[in-house]
Amino acid sequence: MLLLWPLVILGLYWLAKKILPLFKHDTSWILAGSLVLVASFYLTYPRLDIWHRDTAYNTTTYDMAAVRLIEQEAQNSPYVVLANQAVAAAAVNEFGFSKYYQGHFYYPLPTGTNPLYQVYLNAAERGLPTRDIIAPAADLGISQVFLVLNRYWADYDTLSKVAKDEADTWWQIADGRITVYRYDF
Structure with a gap:
């Protein structure tokens, strides 16, 4: 080269x-x-036409709503979240760097040291949001693991079907633009 x-x-x-x-x-x-x-x-500018779909990944009000919903549903219990960087940015904006478990931030950040990011990649990018794939996130001593999937994500429909079958409960935000799944361990 x-x-x-x-x-x-x-x-x-x-x-x-x-x-x-x-x-x-x-x-x-x-x-x-x-x-x-x-x-x-x-x-x-983002495009939405028949040749190219540009999702323009950024932090939206729906990401903020998902972060608030997770905080509310956790009911002051320890939890970690598996989500993309836009949702993690919403959490940092909303709550700052407030929670750490075993020295790791409770949202995945691609720093190379946060094990949650690799679990998120296995669950969302590789299309395997099963309980077995999510379980390593609970190894931080946490009983609740939340998975956030945005509708613009590739293979959202397939991921959503698997996650709905495997998760203990789930919620939709903004008519399904974001779905939050909770896995209890």
């Missing part, structure tokens, strides 16, 4: 050598800059 960089740089040099003489007037530079600016704005 590194061996190709000299060719890329040489190609860019030749391209610039051919194109730059065409931009003799200031209006040409303004037009080119405007086109680049418009294109960057267009590509920045």
